[in-house]
Amino acid sequence: MDLPIYLDYQATTPVDPRVLEAMLPYFTERFGNAASRSHAFGWAGEEAVDRARKQVASLIGASPKEIVFTSGSTEAINLALKGVGEMYASKGKHIVTSQVEHKAVLDTCKHLEKQGFEVTYLEPSPTGRVSVETVAAALREDTCIVALIWANNEIGTLNPIREIGELCHERNALLFTDATQAVGKVPVDVERDGVDLLCLSAHKLYGPKGIGCLYVRRRNPRVRLVAQMDGGGHERGMRSGTLNVPGIVGIGEACALCERELDADSEHARALRDRFEGRIFAELDHVHLNGDREHRLPNCSNVSFAYVEGESLIMGVNDVAVSSGSACTSASLEPSHVLRACGVGDDLAHSSIRFGFGRFTTEEEVDHATQEVIAAVRRLRELSPLYEMVQEGVDPGAIDWSGSH
Amino acid sequence: MAYSDKVLDHYNNPRNVGSLDKKRDNVGTGVVGAPECGDVMKLQIEVDGDRIVDAKFKTFGCGSAIASSSLATEWIKGKTVDEALAINNTEIVEELSLPPVKIHCSVLAEDAIKSAIDDYKAKQQATPE
Ligand SMILES: Cc1ncc(COP(=O)(O)O)c(C=O)c1O
Numbered sequence: 001m002d003l004p005i006y007l008d009y010q011a012t013t014p015v016d017p018r019v020l021e022a023m024l025p026y027f028t029e030r031f032g033n034a035a036s037r038s039h040a041f042g043w044a045g046e047e048a049v050d051r052a053r054k055q056v057a058s059l060i061g062a063s064p065k066e067i068v069f070t071s072g073s074t075e076a077i078n079l080a081l082k083g084v085g086e087m088y089a090s091k092g093k094h095i096v097t098s099q100v101e102h103k104a105v106l107d108t109c110k111h112l113e114k115q116g117f118e119v120t121y122l123e124p125s126p127t128g129r130v131s132v133e134t135v136a137a138a139l140r141e142d143t144c145i146v147a148l149i150w151a152n153n154e155i156g157t158l159n160p161i162r163e164i165g166e167l168c169h170e171r172n173a174l175l176f177t178d179a180t181q182a183v184g185k186v187p188v189d190v191e192r193d194g195v196d197l198l199c200l201s202a203h204k205l206y207g208p209k210g211i212g213c214l215y216v217r218r219r220n221p222r223v224r225l226v227a228q229m230d231g232g233g234h235e236r237g238m239r240s241g242t243l244n245v246p247g248i249v250g251i252g253e254a255c256a257l258c259e260r261e262l263d264a265d266s267e268h269a270r271a272l273r274d275r276f277e278g279r280i281f282a283e284l285d286h287v288h289l290n291g292d293r294e295h296r297l298p299n300c301s302n303v304s305f306a307y308v309e310g311e312s313l314i315m316g317v318n319d320v321a322v323s324s325g326s327a328c329t330s331a332s333l334e335p336s337h338v339l340r341a342c343g344v345g346d347d348l349a350h351s352s353i354r355f356g357f358g359r360f361t362t363e364e365e366v367d368h369a370t371q372e373v374i375a376a377v378r379r380l381r382e383l384s385p386l387y388e389m390v391q392e393g394v395d396p397g398a399i400d401w402s403g404s405h
Numbered sequence: 406m407a408y409s410d411k412v413l414d415h416y417n418n419p420r421n422v423g424s425l426d427k428k429r430d431n432v433g434t435g436v437v438g439a440p441e442c443g444d445v446m447k448l449q450i451e452v453d454g455d456r457i458v459d460a461k462f463k464t465f466g467c468g469s470a471i472a473s474s475s476l477a478t479e480w481i482k483g484k485t486v487d488e489a490l491a492i493n494n495t496e497i498v499e500e501l502s503l504p505p506v507k508i509h510c511s512v513l514a515e516d517a518i519k520s521a522i523d524d525y526k527a528k529q530q531a532t533p534e
Contacts, residue, residue, distance in 0.1 A: 347440035385447035385463040401439035
């Protein structure tokens with residue numbers, strides 16, 4: 001067993017060796033520009049891109065023409081929301097999203113608010129789900145797009161996208177979903193699920209970083225976008241820039257593997273996660289699961305260890321690579337906006353750790369990590385004045401702390 | 406974020422962890438911070454004459470908060486009350502090489518010392534000889 005043990009699969013995943021192998025020739029012998037129509041180097045690149053486009057489309061039930069390659073989900077989100085916003089502004093300038101979106105969605109919405117759009121940020125349930133009823137109540141005549149995350153990156157909660165898709169179609173609003181954490185982990189089918197736009201990113205599904213795509217529906221309805229990157233007119237004019245052929249080969253191969261192995265991957269991750277949670281909850285008291293026990297990614301576990309601060313816990317589990325709060329925001333000392341939106345108190349939010357399990361995680365690794373976590377929590381609780389209060393029968397939550405700092 | 410060796414040392418081998426009997430007249434207790442902010446420090450001193458003969462702490466907080474309070478107990482043990490009052494958070498920052506985002510941990514440790522001494526002094530005034 002190699003140390004440290006990687007349990008941060010929501011932050012990123014390693015490239016599957018089979019994906020890397022497929023990519024390698026496209027850095028060297030087959031380096032051609034996929035847009036070069038006049039020679040074999042270009043044709044090889046174009047062929048590879050066509051194949052990858054089919055592989056990506058197939059995983060999500062789309063047609064290859066509906067896939068626009070981007071540098072990742074952040075770019076796809078910007079293209080979807082700004083592109084639709086600009087195109088449909090005359091229909092209406094109202095956007096519906098939620099408080100538990102990734103920063104890429106929230107900040108793009110903030111940008112659009114400055115451009116005169118009105119944005120409704122829906123409050124999730126305490127487990128982080130946005131119900132179809134809440135969306136229905138927020139939709140207006142002038143709603144141009146609904147943007148909701150499929151699987152939350154911090155707590156793994158799954159939104160009822162199919163029901164929301166049906167609703168949006170009845171009410172004539174487009175549905176964009178950030179499926180970055182969902183694709184490859186749970187079944188996704190843009191037709192069955194009624195999705196109009198969807199983003200995914202290779203580095204979350206055993207592909208390389210810096211490549212992703214936006215799915216843009218072409219029929220019922222045909223979605224139109226204003227390009228956000230002008231230039232040579234690549235990707236049917238929706239995203240100019242010479243195609244990242246090795247990256248595209250990588251995302252294609254990664255999607256093909258996910259399609260073949262989705263059931264096995266998710267069973268594998270779920271079994272490891274359940275093993276981990278089973279031990280943690282059996283051996284430690286005052287542990288809270290954040291998110292939705294039922295509607296949840298199979299490979300994610302977000303846990304608050306009450307009376308132990310998250311950063312100190314991460315420091316105490318040297319052999320385990322995990323994140324506290326969101327990986328993207330752990331540079332700041334603010335507790336996670338997702339946990340806040342779910343109504344988790346800031347004290348428990350400070351005590352939260354996200355564990356992510358994946359294709360390459362082994363039972364031995366999980367057992368070692370579990371042991372380390374349990375030992376570190378126990379040690380830090382010995383150090384915790386809050387845990388001492390609880391042992392003495394005092395509830396730290398009932399104390400007025402305002403005078404003590 | 407990389408932690409300094411001294412922070413790691415205090416985190417891995419915290420000095421003076423524990424509790425003193427807060428009901429005793431010669432024990433002062435300071436509790437500072439708040440769970441919602443992610444740090445709570447409890448620091449206690451036992452005073453004999455005007456000298457701090459023992460100090461204990463418990464801290465809920467990041468590694469730097471644990472190290473700051475551990476160091477604080479180490480420094481005040483054996484000092485007079487006035488000497489302990491003179492400890493400034495910048496000395497803790499320097500000793501532990503705390504980065505700017507962790508300076509609040511040193512401030513909290515200084516507050517904890519002062520708060521424990523205040524509590525001790527209040528008890529002395531309340532209890533006639
Ligand atoms: C839910 C979600 N959306 C968007 C992103 C951004 O993706 P990318 O790194 O491809 O820009 C991430 C990953 O950080 C994510 O988890």
